[in-house]
Structures are given as C-alpha cells and as structure tokens.
Amino acid sequence: MNELKNLSVKFAETADSKNIFEWRNDPITRRMSHTSEIIRWKQHTSWFINSLKSKNRVLLICKQNSVDKIAVVRFDIFKITAKVSINLNPKKRNKKLGKICLIKSIDFFVKKYPLSKKIYAEVKSENISSKKIFLGAGFKKYKVGKEIEYYIKIYN
Numbered sequence: 001m002n003e004l005k006n007l008s009v010k011f012a013e014t015a016d017s018k019n020i021f022e023w024r025n026d027p028i029t030r031r032m033s034h035t036s037e038i039i040r041w042k043q044h045t046s047w048f049i050n051s052l053k054s055k056n057r058v059l060l061i062c063k064q065n066s067v068d069k070i071a072v073v074r075f076d077i078f079k080i081t082a083k084v085s086i087n088l089n090p091k092k093r094n095k096k097l098g099k100i101c102l103i104k105s106i107d108f109f110v111k112k113y114p115l116s117k118k119i120y121a122e123v124k125s126e127n128i129s130s131k132k133i134f135l136g137a138g139f140k141k142y143k144v145g146k147e148i149e150y151y152i153k154i155y156n
Contacts, residue, residue, distance in 0.1 A: 007100055008066060009073075009108040012059035017048045019089070020059075020072050026090045032127045034148075060108060062101035070097050073105035075113075082109070082116040086133065098129065099136040106137065110155060120152040 021044045030036045051057045058075040070092045076083045086102050123130045125147055139151035
C-alpha cells in the first residue's frame with residue numbers, strides 16, 4: 001500500500017474551515033448526509049469553532065503529500081464509545097483514498113483517545129461508497145434501520 005506513505009492525519013484547525021464548509025455543501029455530500037439542507041457560512045463557522053473547542057468532538061484532516069486535503073474525519077466521543085463520520089473532498093472521490101484516510105484517522109484517534117473502545121458509524125443505506133469504506137476498514141454491520149445502516153469496530 002504505497003498510498004499509506006504519503007497520507008498523513010492532523011487535527012483540524014481554523015485554516016481548514018473553508019474546505020470543510022465547501023465539501024459539506026457539495027450536492028452529493030448533502031444527499032448522503034443525515035441533514036441535506038445547505039449550510040450557511042455563519043452557521044458553519046459557529047459549528048466549526050464549537051467543534052474545535054469541544055472535549056467531546058475531534059475533527060481530523062487527512063492529507064496527501066502534506067498539502068493536498070483529502071477528507072475530514074469527525075469523532076463524537078461518548079465515554080468509551082465514539083461515532084465516526086468521514087467526508088471526502090469531492091475532487092478526491094473515486095480514487096480509493098477514503099478507506100486509507102479512515103484507517104489512518106482511526107489509528108491517530110485511538111492513540112490520542114485510548115479510552116474509546118468502540119467506534120461506530122451510521123451510513124445511509126443508499127451510500128454504497130461509504131459502506132464499502134467502513135467494511136474495508138474493518139467495521140462490521142450490526143444493525144439495519146429503515147434508511148440507515150450501523151457499523152461498529154471494537155478495540156481491546
């Protein structure tokens with residue numbers, strides 16, 4: 001996996017806000033999200049600042065060659081459990097980078113937050129790409145709802 005060598009993960013910072021905002025408002029991203037409305041800049045800025053300050057949320061940026069932003073990976077922490085989501089830069093879709101970014105982001109997260117023993121994800125049933133990413137990253141499907149499928153990965 002040569003792709004792993006040039007991918008890195010870092011904590012999100014203020015300079016990443018605009019990219020995350022643009023990626024979130026992409027039409028495909030909105031269609032695959034739990035909430036599909038367009039997010040306004042003011043609303044995003046408030047959410048982003050609160051996310052960076054939160055002890056229960058971690059935003060990570062996956063980059064290629066130290067400069068090219070691939071994805072944002074979000075972890076919402078609930079004691080020993082964390083909910084993870086990934087949003088790829090629309091220009092980086094279909095390049096087989098999502099699974100690698102997710103794996104590297106989880107490795108980064110687990111080292112920084114060792115109390116998190118279970119990581120789960122909620123994926124819209126129609127989101128074939130995300131389902132493949134989570135299964136490829138070692139998650140197991142444990143529940144199927146009306147429109148959402150649930151995936152989990154357990155650490156010792």
